[in-house]
Amino acid sequence: MLGERVExxxxxxxxxxxxxxxxxxxxLNIGRAVRLRVEGKALIxxxxxxxxxxxxxxxxxxxVKASEAPWMLSTIASRKLAEEGEGGxxxxxxARVN
Numbered sequence: 333m334l335g336e337r338v339e340x341x342x343x344x345x346x347x348x349x350x351x352x353x354x355x356x357x358x359x360l361n362i363g364r365a366v367r368l369r370v371e372g373k374a375l376i377x378x379x380x381x382x383x384x385x386x387x388x389x390x391x392x393x394x395x396v397k398a399s400e401a402p403w404m405l406s407t408i409a410s411r412k413l414a415e416e417g418e419g420g421x422x423x424x425x426x427a428r429v430n
Contacts, residue, residue: 333359352377 333355342350352362365382368375
């Protein structure tokens with residue numbers, strides 16, 4: 333499907349919604365967000381990464397309640413920064429400023 337031209341006729345419901353066929357969603361790796369662009373009289377849909385999904389990848393799940401142990405969050409964050417700063421190649425990351 334990728335690289336070839338494929339056309340579908342889809343219906344628009346009363347609320348302006350359309351359904352993107354599942355084989356298209358799979359082939360283009362469409363998740364929960366697309367960019368809609370208008371070019372002349374054409375609608376262009378482009379797959380994008382959902383900002384909330386991207387953010388959730390950055391958030392590390394911890395079993396600490398911030399209200400009960402705020403110092404623990406700082407310790408976890410510092411440890412994670414140190415791990416990422418090493419980068420596995422022996423080089424240190426940017427200096428921390430307190």
